Amino acid sequence: MRIALAQFNPVVGDLAGNTRKILDLAQEAMRAGADVLVTPELALTGYSPEDLLLRDHFYKACDAALDQLLELDGITLVIGHPVKLGNERFNAATVLRDGNRLGQYHKMLLPNDEVFDECRYFLPGAAPLVFEQNGTKVGVLICEDVWALDPAAETADAGAEVVVVLNASPFHRNKIETRREIVAYRVQETGLPFAYVNMFGGQDELVFDGGSFALNKAGEVVAQAPAFADSLLMVDFDDGDLQVGARTALPGPEESVYRTLVTGVHDYITKNGFPGVLLGLSGGIDSALTLAIAVDALGADKVHAVMMPSRYTADISVDDARDMIARLGVKYEEIAIWPIFESFRGALAPSFAGLAEDTTEENLQARIRGTLLMALSNKTGKLVLTTGNKSEMTTGYATLYGDMAGGFAVLKDVAKTLVYQLAEWRNAQGEVIPRRIIERPPSAELRPDQKDQDSLPPYDVLDAIMQRYVEFNQSAEDIIADGFEESDVCRVVRLLKINEYKRRQAPVGPRITQRAFGKDWRYPITNRFS
Template sequence: MYIRTTVAQLNSTLGDFEGNMKKIISAIEIAENNNSEFLIFPELFLTGYPPEDLILRTSFLKKNIEYLEKIINFSRGKNVIILLGFIDIEDDAYNSLAVIRDGKLLGKYHKMHLPNYSVFDENRYFKSGNEIVIINYNNIKIGINICEDIWSPLGPMFYQAINGAQLILNASASPYFHGKRELRKNYLSKKSYDHHCPIVYCNMVGGQDEVVFDGGSVVTSSDGKIIFEGKPFEEEIFTIDIPIEDNLRTNLHDPRRRYINIVNDKPINYIFVKSENINKLKPINYKNKNYTLTKEEEIFRAITLGLKDYIQKNGFKKVLIGLSGGMDSSLVAAIAVEALGNKNVVGILMPSMYSSSHSIEDAKKLAENLEIEYHIIKISDIYYSFKNSLKDIFKGTSEDITEENLQARIRGTLLMAVSNKFGYIVLATGNKSEIATGYSTLYGDMVGGFSPIKDIYKTDVYKIARWYNKFKGKEIIPENVFIKPPSAELRPDQKDQDTLPPYEILDEILKMYIEKELSVDEIINKGFDKDTVKYVAKLVDRNEYKRRQGVIGVKVSERSFGKDRRMPITNKYREW
C-alpha cells in the first residue's frame, strides 16, 4: 500500500497572487494527470514568504483569501487533495495550510510553533495554532504540519505519530545557509526513524530580499532512509509513491512507540476523506539522486539564485558594477553574468592617479572574458576639482583618509549617475570581512541596490572564484587577480594588510566573534594574539553604524549582518 504524492517545490513571488495562482493551477493539473492522491505546496506559497508587515494590512489578507477561493473553485472535479499555504483570518492571523479537494475547503491547519530567531519574526505577525490535524484518508492517518512544527522535539509530529499517523506531510519555507541542506536531511532522517513514520518535506525555492530558499525537498521512509531528494536551488514538481505498510512493519520490528506514556493533551481535528482511486495504479518507478555540492558551488548557486530573483522580481533588467581589477568586483561580475546573462551586465572602470596599470588591464580582461559591456571613466580630474573646492576649508591640514574616501565617493557618485540615467541597478562589491571591520566607505564603495557577496569572508571569496574558473573550464577571472595583494588603491602602494590583519587570521577571528558570539578572552584563549583580537573586535563594534546603512545582500552563513545580527549602535559595552 502506498500514498501517491506530488511535491510542488516552486518559487513564489511575494504579493504576486496572480502569478502564484498560475503556478498553483499548473501543479494541480500535473498532480491530477499523475493520479496523485495528495499535492503539497511550500509554506505560505499563495502569499509568498515572508510577508513581514504586509500581514498588518487587511487589504493584503483579504486578497489572500480572495485567491484562495479562486483556487478552491478551480479544484472542482479534481480528486487530488491539495495542501496549500495561506494566511487564515479568524480572531487573528494564522500561518496556515488549507486542505482542498473537489471545490471544497475540507479543513485548515494553523502552524503551532512560530520561530522567532535568526531571520524569523513570526510571533510578531501570527497567532499560534493549538490543534493537531490528522487527515483520515481511507482509514490511513496522515499528519500535516508547517516548517518549524517538525523541528520541535515535542511538536505536532510527535502527537500525530503517537496517535497513529502513518505519513507526515510538511509544508516548509526553510532559508538557506551553508550546511543547512545536510543538517536538514540528517534531521528529517532521524525524525522519521524515531517516529517510524515517513515524511514528505516540501521546501520553497527562490530568493526573497536577503533570504534564499534552497529547495532540496526530502522524502524519507519509516526506517529513516532518504528515498527522494528534490533539486537544490531549482524549481521542481515530482510525484512519488510513499509506502505505508512499511510503517507498520517497522513498528512491529522496533516497538519503541508502544512505550510512550505521554498523555496527549492536544486537541485533534480529524479530516475524513474517502477515495475510490487508492492503489489502483501501477507504482511509479523512481531513482533517488544524491545532490552533493562542494561548499564553493553551493554558495555560488545560492548567491546566483538570490541575485537573479532580486533583480527580476523587482523589475530591473540590467546591473552595473564598478570593476576595479580586484577579486571582489571580479567575482560579483561573474555571479551577475551567471544569474542574468552577459547582455544584462555593465562594468565601469574608474581609474585614478593611484590605480596600477595591471588593475586596469585585469578589469578589462575580465570584462572581455565575460563578454560584458564596459566603459572607462577616469576620476583624477574630478578628484583634483574636489580638492580645489575644499582647499580653503582644509587649509592647514595634512592629507589623510579623507582624501582616500573622496576617491571612493566620486566612484560611487559616477555609478549612481549611470544608474539613474539608464535605470540599471548598482551592485555593491564588499565582502563580509570588509563590512565587518568597516573597511569600506559610506556613500562610496558601499553604494548600490544589492550586495551579492556581503555574507562571504574574503578567504572564501578567493576559493569560490577559483572554483568558478575550474567550473567554467577556462580562465575567466584573470590569474593575476588571484596572486596580487588585495588593495583599495587609494594611496601609493596601499595594501589591505596595512590596515587589517592577514585575511586568514582576520576571518577566523571574525567567525568566532560574529557567528559564534565568543568573547574576546575566549578567542584569545584559542591561541590568537591578544592585541590582534582586541583590534578586530574594536573594528567590528565601532562600525555598526556603517552596516546599519549598508545595502542588503544574500544570506549564506548562519549569522549574517542584518536580520540575523541586530546590535545596537549606541552602547557602552566593550571587551577591548
C-alpha cells in the same frame, strides 16, 4: 497514493501569480498520476510577507485566492497560507479537495530567532491535523514543527501513517545536511515516513534553496529534488511506507554558496523589475567575483561594468579588468576619476588649508566612483551592485556613499577567504577570472603601494576571529584563549563595534551564514557595553 511535492519560486505579495503557479503545478501533478499536491509554507503569499501580515485586506486577498484553488477538482491540495480568524492570525495549511475544505492546520512552533520573527505576526496552533487520502491517513506539519518532537508526536498519536511538511527554510551553509538530520530524528521517534517540501527562490536577503526530499521509515532518502530549481517531486506511499523515487545529486559546499548568490541576484533584480545591473570593476578579486555572479545570474547582456581608474590604479588592474571583460562579453566603459578628484580637491582646498592628507582623500576617490555609478544607474534604470565582502563590512573597511553605494550587496555575507574559494570553484567550471586577479595581494588602490593588510590583520586571521565573534557569539576572551593574538582580537572587535553605523546603511545582500549582517545582526549603534 502518490504525493507531489511542489517546490517552486513564489513572489511575495503576488497572490494572483502564485495561485496560477500552484494551479499549473496541480495540473502537471494530475497528469503524472498524483493524488496529493503539497506546496511550501506560505506558498500563496511567498515567505515572508512581513508587515503585510498586519493588514486586514491582505488576508481578504488570500481568502479570495484560496477560493480560486477550491474550484480545482481531481487532486487534493495542501496549501500554505496565512489566515486571520477574528482577531487571531495563524501560519496555516489548508487541505482542499473537489470544492471542499477538509481541514486547516495552524503551525504550532513559531520561530523567533535568527531571521525569523513569526511571533510578531502569528499565534501558535494547538491541534494536529490528519486527513485521509486513498485510505491513508496523512499528517500535516509546517517547517519549525518538525524541529522538535511534540508536534510530530501529536500527529502520530492522531493516527497519521505518513507526514507531509511544508517549509520555507532559507539557506545557510550546511543547512541541507541539517534538515535531513532533523527529519531523520522525527522518523526515528515516530516510526513514520516524512515528505518534506521546501521553497525555492530569493526574497530580499533570504534565499530558499529547495532540495525537497522524502525519508522512509528507515530514515533513508528515497526521493530527492534538485537544489536551486523549480521541481515537482513525485513520491509514492505503498505497503505502509514511502517508496524509492527520483533522486537528484545535491551541490557541494562551494557550489551551494555560489548558487545561493546567483539565485539572490537573479531574483532581486527580476522580481523588482530592474532592466539590469551596474558595478564598478577594479581589477580586484571582489569585483571580479561579483561580475561573474552577475553574468551567471542575469546574462552578459544585462550587466554593465565600469572601470574608474585613478593615478593609484595599477596598469595591471586595468589590464586584468579588460581581460575579464573580453572573456564575459559584458558592456564596459572606463571613466578616469583623477580630473574629478582634482576638481573636488581644489574646491575643498580653502577648508583643508594646513591639514595633512589622510583617509579623507582616499574616501573622496571612492565617493566619486559611487557618484558616477549612481548617475549611470539613474540614467539607465539599472541597479548598482556593491562588491564589498563580510570581512570588510566587519571592520568598516569600506566607504559610506562610496563603494558602499548601491542597491544590492552580493558578497555582504561572504568572508574574504571564502571569496577566493568561490573564485577558484567558478574558474573550475570554466575560467572567467584571470589568474593574476586571484593571486595578487588585495588593495583598495587609494594611495601609493597600498595593500589591505597594511590596515587589517591577515584575512585568514581576521575571518577566523570574525566567524567566532559574529557567527558563533564567542567572547573576545574565549577567542584569545583559542590561541589568537590579543592585539588582533581586540582590534577586530573594536572595529566591528565602531562601524555599526555603517552597516546599518549598507544595502541588503544574500544570506549564506547563520549570522549575516542584517536581520540576523541587531546591535545598537549607540552602545557603551564593552
